[in-house]
Amino acid sequence: MSKFFKGFLFGIISTISAIAGALYAFHRIVVQPIEDQENRASENRRRAQRKQRSAHNN
Numbered sequence: 453m454s455k456f457f458k459g460f461l462f463g464i465i466s467t468i469s470a471i472a473g474a475l476y477a478f479h480r481i482v483v484q485p486i487e488d489q490e491n492r493a494s495e496n497r498r499r500a501q502r503k504q505r506s507a508h509n510n
């Protein structure tokens with residue numbers, strides 16, 4: 453293999469890994485907290501519905 457081909461291949465691999473790392477970091481920092489907040493809100497809604505139904509059963 454020539455030096456150019458090795459450098460080109462290394463550049464492609466490092467670029468792909470940098471993009472993958474950036475996407476992973478974006479998901480962890482931005483997307484996951486939003487999903488967690490939505491999950492908490494839906495869980496609270498379910499709890500409130502259960503309490504409301506049990507209050508009306510008595």
